[in-house]
Amino acid sequence: MKRFLCGLLAALCLAGGAARAAESSRPNIVFIFADDHTTQAVSAYGEKRHLIDTPNLDRIAKEGMRFDRCLVTNSICGPSRATILTGKYSHMNGFYNNSNSRFDSSQTTFPKLLKAAGYTTAIVGKWHLVSDPVGFDHWHILPGQGFYYNPPMIRNGQRVQHTGYVSDIITDLTIDWLENRDKSKPFM
Structure with a gap:
């Protein structure tokens, strides 16, 4: 698994x-x-x-x-995300658990590298790293674990309230971003 x-x-x-x-x-x-x-x-x-x-x-x-x-390298939600973003083990990236860790966004991440290489970058959905996403041109995330119905979300630093089931909302937001992105650049 x-x-x-x-x-x-x-x-x-x-x-x-x-x-x-x-x-x-x-x-x-x-x-x-x-x-x-x-x-x-x-x-x-x-x-x-x-x-x-x-x-x-x-x-x-x-x-x-x-x-x-x-x-x-770490099967806990937030720490797993931090290891994937940075390519570092938890003891190196500093995000150990979901209860009292905060992601150090000054670290090099693959989205930052892709953005520097000319990609337009976005993340939509669960972030769960207790910090704002860095290295993304667009972000629309759930605060913390998020709610399944009528979730509040954060879009590029601004809180927004959504109505509906979270999976449908995330799907629609992702499609909207894909359809309206800068098509002259590759995306991630």
Whole structure:
């Protein structure tokens, strides 16, 4: 399960031709991070006991890239995110647990590196690092763990209230950002 968390749920899917930015040969990057999944939750992994069919994720995996051999170095939510963002173990990045840690955003992160390389960057959904996202052109995050229904969120530093189910809201916000981003740049 831990291998899978980094494998798909922290899967870095490099989208194919249809998803390339209009004037760039650099690939777009879709980074999917979801807590507490197993390989059976996504049919792209070909598990005999898969739970549901996931044709859209399967297509992204087929047209892009899917990691099959990776692991998380910390299986707790916030610390896991910090290790993925920085590439450092928790004892090096300073984020140990969800109760009294705060992410040091002065550290180098892969979104900062991508932004410096000309990518337009965004994060939508659960952040859970007790700090504002840095290295993103756009961010629309849940404060803390977030609520499943009618969640308050933070958009580029401003609190906003949403109505509806959080997964639907995050999906709609992500699609809206993708449709309205600067199409001359690759995205992450």
